[in-house]
Amino acid sequence: MSTELTLQLIDTHAGGDVSRIVIGGISRLPGDTVREQMHYLRDDADGLRKLLLNEPYGIPEMSVDLLVPATLPEAQAGYIIMEVMGYPIYSGSNTICTATAVLESGLVPKQEGRQRFSLESPAGLVQIEAQVRDGVVESITCEGLPSYIHTHNASINVPGIGRVNYSVAYSGGFYALVDAAELGFSLTREEERALNDCAFAIVEALQAERGFSHHTLGDVGPLPFLHFMGPVDQIADNFYRSRSTTYVHPGVICRSPTGTGTSARLALMHHEGRIRAGDKLETVSLRDTGFIGEMTGTHSSGTRSSGTCPSGTHESGTHQMVENTITGRAYVLARSEIVINCDDPMVECSGLRHILTSG
Structure with a gap:
């Protein structure tokens, strides 16, 4: 047997x-x-x-x-x-x-x-x-990876969609960050299939056009993530909220807003001067579940990858690395x-x- x-x-x-x-x-x-x-x-x-x-x-x-x-x-x-x-x-x-x-x-x-x-x-x-x-675990707060903006405010022509504006953050993986409203989305659950199809086309176009190199790790593979960003609302002093949707290539829309997606958002908001240390952002998914990201500080990296350099190469300079935590609950x-x-x-x-x- x-x-x-x-x-x-x-x-x-x-x-x-x-x-x-x-x-x-x-x-x-x-x-x-x-x-x-x-x-x-x-x-x-x-x-x-x-x-x-x-x-x-x-x-x-x-x-x-x-x-x-x-x-x-x-x-x-x-x-x-x-x-x-x-x-x-x-x-x-x-x-x-x-x-x-x-x-x-x-x-x-x-x-x-x-x-x-x-x-x-x-x-x-x-x-x-x-x-x-x-005896009940009510929440977990974990460190997010120090996150940074690799590419800010670029654009790409996507077949079937047209010109798409995007930024790219690294937060444990490379994320394309796109404005949901610019692409016609309100980030409701009924849009899930359309969001998946749109993200698939954008990621395929990005992977075909260019690679992304981490400032210390070098080539970490093709960009796998896309994050749709809803409007950011200020709920209280130092506290913001935004509907969000994360896509994983090929063909998965995450149920949660994702921790690394939230870290990527914090990096972009800091890069654009919209948050500082101590500020929190709650990202809210298509299913109305949320994670809370907090920007806890920054530090400078030793090198910076150019937005147009080939994957695996580096240029001298610095990135502002956004230190952060993510809080959520698991069942x-x-x-x-x-x-x-x-x-x-x-x-x-x-x-x-x-x-x-x-x-």
Whole structure:
């Protein structure tokens, strides 16, 4: 008889975006850091991502986070993020979900009130602050990656749409930022399909025309994200709100406004002189869920990528890096064990079996 192959999961969501947290069933991955373990998973074991994001186990609109042992002594756990576009080094919604899962699973014991701990993402150490009341995790505040504007107020001709104005931010991935009203959108749920089609065309045009180079990482791949920006309303002193929609290439409209999308918005608003340290922006999704981003400070980078330079090259200069935090809440949807049947014609076990603990 063959050995039964299983994975242990905690399904969560933050703002509507479902993150499947893999808490058991995967053997220890090679690599001295979580970033190196991510590279191994991407290059030698992509079957896990494909299994959990495709039929019959999942759908591309979900995300997967694999818990791994931390390699940094300050961190209580490590995690690797998997999405339809691949392996982002950071994600706000996935971090909120993972932080909630490690508390709910007991990996990090809950403490009543304000609780601080650290996780290790592929981007490095992430500081977490949880608010726990009566044993319930009511909110997670996590560090966003320092974010900056790579390209400001450029335009591109998009087939079927025409001339589109955009800016590009880096906040864990490169984001094209576009004004929703200029493209005829009010950012309502009824527009979801049209938003997807519009974003697909813009991202395809951008990827065909140019590459984007990170100021220290160099070539991090084609631009994968587009963020539709609604009008910004001032709700109170130092507090703003804006409807927002994030698209992930190819073909996914996020349910939440996304943490990295919110960080990108903060970078753009600071670049345009519209916010300063201490200001907060609540981004609100098509489903009326929200994350709150706070600009906490700035620092200067050592190099700057030109808006027209080819991917992988750099120019001297500085970027204003916007330091920020993202606050949201995650909910546990299910605790489950799934059975992987490699005899099932709909299940592809290549790129997977060698990392299963019972494989």
